[in-house]
Each structure stands twice: as structure tokens, then as C-alpha cells.
Amino acid sequence: MAKNSSARPLMSRIKDNLPIVVISIFSLILFVAIYIEGGNAQIFNTIITGGMWALLAVGLALVFGVMNIPHFAHGESFMIGAYVAYFTFTPMQEYLYTNPNKFLSAIAPLGAILTAGVAGAILGIIIEQLIFAPLRRRTKKDWIMNAFLLTVGISFVLSNGANLVLGPNFRGISRYWDVKAVEIGGAYMSVDRLIAFAISMVTIGALWFFLRRTRVGRAIRAVSQDETGAQLVGINLNFIQTLTFSLATAMASISGASLLFLFQAYPTVGGTPLYYAWYVVMMAGLGNVVGAIIGGFIVALLQTATQLFVAVSWTTVLPTVVMILVLLIAPSGIFGSEVKGVQEQ
Amino acid sequence: MLILDTKKVTKRFGGLTAVNQVSMQVEEGQVYGLIGPNGAGKSTFINSIVGRFPPTEGVVYFNGEETTGLSAEIMCHKGMARTFQIPRPFPQLTVLENVKVGVIFGSVDKDPMPADERAREILKFVDFNLPIDTPADRLNAVQLKSIDLARALACKPKLLLLDELASGLTPGELDTIMSLILKIRDQGISIIAVEHIMRVIKGICDTVMVIEYGTTIAEGTPDEVLNNPEVIKAYLGEEEAENA
Known part of the structure; x- marks a missing residue:
């Protein structure tokens, strides 16, 4: 197939991939405009925000692609991650305040973020085994609708539960690493932001490697293509689905934890990240993991452009408009959806 | 028995x-x-x-x-392996990869032969005569049945x-x-x-x-x-x- 397409004239190739071409040109224009107006600082800002959205959206895409769950409690995993990081980091910070230790202060935030990731993974296992596994055994009829309603329910329970147990207070930190901002190309970036970006890229990279190169990762991809077929060649569906859900939850918790300096932990903190992650996933194509990574950066471009050229309060408007346009013109997303289960059901 | x-x-x-x-x-x-x-x-x-x-x-x-x-x-x-009345291939994988999934996950005892080689052997056994790097979503019903069978055989x-x-x-x-x-x-x-x-x-x-x-x-x-x-x-x- 690849051979065929390279021999075909350029015009017809452009025509076949029209949504991708249009969005690439559009993104390029935005990129240049942001650079001219805001300089390096805004470009870095965009890339870093894009990395965050990508990490969140990859989890959503994975859960949708493998399990056909439209996950609307993803923001609550973000919230839990933020809380766990807060409650592990602040005691460590207090200890280090009285007993200064350079090495420990460098490593403590990473410990908090890792703890949040582990907590997220455990939360994912509990939710999957307690809620989705029984539903799967009971009936697969109207799965997407049922799963959607369940995730909305989970989201309510978790955010109100947090409100009940921890109260509506904002719990945040000003920074993880108490060091000066780094100068890159004339722009000052805080170390927290750079490391948050690095964490999201490393996590996505690790996930990529896991899905492509390991036995279990390959089993996950087989399940995403055909559940029944995968089970018949000896893949344990229950294990794969629990693992996938737990991975996605862990990724959301990691991003919640690594962004604690930006989003303070409070019961409904997950809303904004959730909506951005959904913008990304709908634009890129449901269940398309690679698309979700690129989509994260496109949404970040739109966001920065709106903040620069329109007004901060319009930040969510432009992504929504673009999302609606994409759905009108290319209903399966810019990069297309490879999810088979949806059409089947 | x-x-x-x-x-x-x-x-x-x-x-x-x-x-x-x-x-x-x-x-x-x-x-x-x-x-x-x-x-x-x-x-x-x-x-x-x-x-x-x-x-x-x-x-x-x-x-x-x-x-x-x-x-x-x-x-x-x-x-115990089976084929389906309506084949259930992995649509985005090639013919060879479809069979390899069976070789890799289907059986608990380790095969001394590399998965790739074993999958080729099975495809030869079922007389699959198209290029084995064809994506599965481009096959017709008969060809799909044949890789479904090959995949089932791959589970030993x-x-x-x-x-x-x-x-x-x-x-x-x-x-x-x-x-x-x-x-x-x-x-x-x-x-x-x-x-x-x-x-x-x-x-x-x-x-x-x-x-x-x-x-x-x-x-x-x-x-x-x-x-x-x-x-x-x-x-x-x-x-x-x-x-x-």
C-alpha cells in the first residue's frame, strides 16, 4: 500500500488526507503567528501545555480503543493524583525545611509524583474490578452508553467523596523544585514546567515502547483490534482490560501530580483537564493513541493563540469551534479512528 | 481415548x-x-x-x-482452538502478524522455533497463496477463513x-x-x-x-x-x- 501511494500524484494524496493537510497548514500558521506575537516564551509555553494534554489524552484514547469506554472520570484520576502528590510532598518538604539536604530535595518531588502514579494504578484496578468487570460479565449490550453513564457516576462519587473527606479547600504548592527559572532562547521557563513536560514525554515514550515491544503490550493491541479473536488465541481479556484501565488512570494521576504547582488540588480540579483531553481525543479520532499525542499539541496551539490574539476568557471557545468543525467535516477525527468495536455495536 | x-x-x-x-x-x-x-x-x-x-x-x-x-x-x-463462521481477524495486522499472534499467545509451552518461522510454516501448510504481508482488512471472505484457520492451528x-x-x-x-x-x-x-x-x-x-x-x-x-x-x-x- 505504501508503495502505491508514493507513486500516486501529489494532488490525489493531498485529497485523500485532506483533514490532516488542512490542520497541518492551520497549525503552522498559528505557530508562526504565535512566534511573531509572543516570541520564544509563548512557543515553549505551547509545547509544554501540549505535552500535558497529550499525556492525558493518550490515557483516554487507550481506554476507548481497548475497552470502548468513553471515560468521563479521567479528570478525577487527575484530581486523585494531585491530592496524593500534595499529601506526600508537603510532609517531605517540611522535613527538608528543618533538615536541608540537596539530594533529597531534588528527589522528593519525583517520589511524590511516582507515588501518585502508583496510587492511580491501584485506583484503576479497583474501579475496573469493582465496576466494569461485573458489567462486562453481565451484558455487553449497549456497552458504550452503560460505560459512559458509569464513568460519569464514578466522576461524581469521587469528586464529591473528595469534598466530603477533604473539604472544598484548595491545596497547592508554589513549586516543586526551589531553583531559579532556566533561560532558553531568551525565555525564562520554570524548572517545574520543564520537568512536567519531560515526565509527560518519558511516560508517553515508555507507554509507546510497552505497547510496541513487549508481549503484554502486543496483547493489548490485539484486544483493541478484536476482543473475541484475541481471547481465542489465548489472551486473558480480563487481565488485559484491567491493566489497560489501570495504566490510563496512572497516567492521569501522574499528570495531576506533576502539574500540582499549576492546578491546585481541590475536588473538582479534574474538570478542565478532562475537557481538554476530550477535545484532543475527539479531534484526533477516538481511540487513536498516536493521534492523541499530536492532537495534544494542536489543542495547545489553539489555546495559546486564543490567549494571545483574542482573550484569555475565550480559551475554551476556539478549541470547541475547531472540534465541531472537525466533527462536521471528518466525523472520525483528523487522524481517523481505528476503533472497530463502535461500528460493530 | x-x-x-x-x-x-x-x-x-x-x-x-x-x-x-x-x-x-x-x-x-x-x-x-x-x-x-x-x-x-x-x-x-x-x-x-x-x-x-x-x-x-x-x-x-x-x-x-x-x-x-x-x-x-x-x-x-x-x-482447544476454533474458527468462526464469520472470521475474526485482527484487521490492522498483516496476514503473517495475525498468525504470529496465535503462535505467541496461543500455547503455553515454548516453541523452539521463532514465531516468525513457525507462522510462515503454518501459512504454507494451509496453502495461503497471497503475499503474507497483505493487511488482513484487504482479504476476501475465503482468504479470511484461511488465516482464521492458520491462527487456530498456530495455537497448537x-x-x-x-x-x-x-x-x-x-x-x-x-x-x-x-x-x-x-x-x-x-x-x-x-x-x-x-x-x-x-x-x-x-x-x-x-x-x-x-x-x-x-x-x-x-x-x-x-x-x-x-x-x-x-x-x-x-x-x-x-x-x-x-x-x-
Whole structure:
């Protein structure tokens, strides 16, 4: 197939991939405009925000692609991650305040973020085994609708539960690493932001490697293509689905934890990240993991452009408009959806 | 030795009894035919022994061991593989990769041969004659059946369940598939074939069971069964049976 397409004239190739071409040109224009107006600082800002959205959206895409769950409690995993990081980091910070230790202060935030990731993974296992596994055994009829309603329910329970147990207070930190901002190309970036970006890229990279190169990762991809077929060649569906859900939850918790300096932990903190992650996933194509990574950066471009050229309060408007346009013109997303289960059901 | 022994397997969906007390004994090395009119419960019976839908009642012994209600992936590891009436390939993988998934995940004992080589060997065995790097979503129904079969074989089964493998094939292809099924049996794999086409049943089956409305109505050699008045009635209706 690849051979065929390279021999075909350029015009017809452009025509076949029209949504991708249009969005690439559009993104390029935005990129240049942001650079001219805001300089390096805004470009870095965009890339870093894009990395965050990508990490969140990859989890959503994975859960949708493998399990056909439209996950609307993803923001609550973000919230839990933020809380766990807060409650592990602040005691460590207090200890280090009285007993200064350079090495420990460098490593403590990473410990908090890792703890949040582990907590997220455990939360994912509990939710999957307690809620989705029984539903799967009971009936697969109207799965997407049922799963959607369940995730909305989970989201309510978790955010109100947090409100009940921890109260509506904002719990945040000003920074993880108490060091000066780094100068890159004339722009000052805080170390927290750079490391948050690095964490999201490393996590996505690790996930990529896991899905492509390991036995279990390959089993996950087989399940995403055909559940029944995968089970018949000896893949344990229950294990794969629990693992996938737990991975996605862990990724959301990691991003919640690594962004604690930006989003303070409070019961409904997950809303904004959730909506951005959904913008990304709908634009890129449901269940398309690679698309979700690129989509994260496109949404970040739109966001920065709106903040620069329109007004901060319009930040969510432009992504929504673009999302609606994409759905009108290319209903399966810019990069297309490879999810088979949806059409089947 | 019996490779499969089911005792009064019953499957109910709510008030509907799709399979009613079917007892089937399959000898090792046999090709066992399972026939019956559309909707008789053949596929449901197959599904309840491979672990897709566990049986409501009854006991299943596979290879001398009780396996009632075990899940499909465990049955696969125990050596029971199947093909589907409507093939279930992984659409975005190539033909070779589809079979490799079976080689890698299908069997618990480690194969000394690399997965790649083994998958090629199986594709050769089933006479798959297109380039093996063709994506599966570009194959036609017959080709899909053939990789479905290759994938099932890749799981190293002791018992292979073929759900209407021959339906939709041309007469020429029927001969090929019949000799292929016999070739698989000669490798020591027992086979249960759900089939509609009488020529295939006469050509390959050692024993045939007929079910109608989920109940066994006849069992025996193909000739015996196909001349059984009950069976003719089930297939052709009462009046035709009298004329015959």
C-alpha cells in the first residue's frame, strides 16, 4: 500500500488526507503567528501545555480503543493524583525545611509524583474490578452508553467523596523544585514546567515502547483490534482490560501530580483537564493513541493563540469551534479512528 | 481415548433453551461432524464448550479433564482452538502478524522455533497463496477463513472446532478444504466440523451428530444419519420425507 501511494500524484494524496493537510497548514500558521506575537516564551509555553494534554489524552484514547469506554472520570484520576502528590510532598518538604539536604530535595518531588502514579494504578484496578468487570460479565449490550453513564457516576462519587473527606479547600504548592527559572532562547521557563513536560514525554515514550515491544503490550493491541479473536488465541481479556484501565488512570494521576504547582488540588480540579483531553481525543479520532499525542499539541496551539490574539476568557471557545468543525467535516477525527468495536455495536 | 466428552450440556438464554442435553463423545483423531438446520444450536453448543458462553447445565470433559465453564483463553491453552463462521481477524495486522499472534499467545509451552518461522510454516501448510504481508482488512471472505484457520492451528490445538469453514466456497475450493481438513487430522489433531454442505460431511466425517431445536436427533456414520427419516424430516419437512 505504501508503495502505491508514493507513486500516486501529489494532488490525489493531498485529497485523500485532506483533514490532516488542512490542520497541518492551520497549525503552522498559528505557530508562526504565535512566534511573531509572543516570541520564544509563548512557543515553549505551547509545547509544554501540549505535552500535558497529550499525556492525558493518550490515557483516554487507550481506554476507548481497548475497552470502548468513553471515560468521563479521567479528570478525577487527575484530581486523585494531585491530592496524593500534595499529601506526600508537603510532609517531605517540611522535613527538608528543618533538615536541608540537596539530594533529597531534588528527589522528593519525583517520589511524590511516582507515588501518585502508583496510587492511580491501584485506583484503576479497583474501579475496573469493582465496576466494569461485573458489567462486562453481565451484558455487553449497549456497552458504550452503560460505560459512559458509569464513568460519569464514578466522576461524581469521587469528586464529591473528595469534598466530603477533604473539604472544598484548595491545596497547592508554589513549586516543586526551589531553583531559579532556566533561560532558553531568551525565555525564562520554570524548572517545574520543564520537568512536567519531560515526565509527560518519558511516560508517553515508555507507554509507546510497552505497547510496541513487549508481549503484554502486543496483547493489548490485539484486544483493541478484536476482543473475541484475541481471547481465542489465548489472551486473558480480563487481565488485559484491567491493566489497560489501570495504566490510563496512572497516567492521569501522574499528570495531576506533576502539574500540582499549576492546578491546585481541590475536588473538582479534574474538570478542565478532562475537557481538554476530550477535545484532543475527539479531534484526533477516538481511540487513536498516536493521534492523541499530536492532537495534544494542536489543542495547545489553539489555546495559546486564543490567549494571545483574542482573550484569555475565550480559551475554551476556539478549541470547541475547531472540534465541531472537525466533527462536521471528518466525523472520525483528523487522524481517523481505528476503533472497530463502535461500528460493530 | 475420548478427546471430548460432554454430558447433557444445556444452554439456556432466559426462557429459550438453545442447547438441550447434548452428549457428545469425540474419539481422538476423529473428524466429527455436527449438522442441523439453521438456528438448531450448533454454534451455541460450540460456544459453550470452548468457554465463550459457559453451559447452564451439564459437564464437559476435555482430554480427560473436567473443563466445564472455563474461559476461552484457558481452553485455548489447554489445546482447544476454533474458527468462526464469520472470521475474526485482527484487521490492522498483516496476514503473517495475525498468525504470529496465535503462535505467541496461543500455547503455553515454548516453541523452539521463532514465531516468525513457525507462522510462515503454518501459512504454507494451509496453502495461503497471497503475499503474507497483505493487511488482513484487504482479504476476501475465503482468504479470511484461511488465516482464521492458520491462527487456530498456530495455537497448537489437540482439538480444532471448525464453524462452517466450507460455507461460501466454490466446488473447486471445497476439494481443497476437504483435503486440508484431512491433512490436519493426519497430524493428530481431532476435529469437530459444523457444516451444512453434505458433500463435505460425506467426504471427511467419521461420525456425524444431527441436532434440531437444540436436541440430538441422530448420531452415527454419515450414511446412516443422512438416511435417517428423522433427519430428512428436519431438513426437508414432513411431506418430502414421506415421498423419499
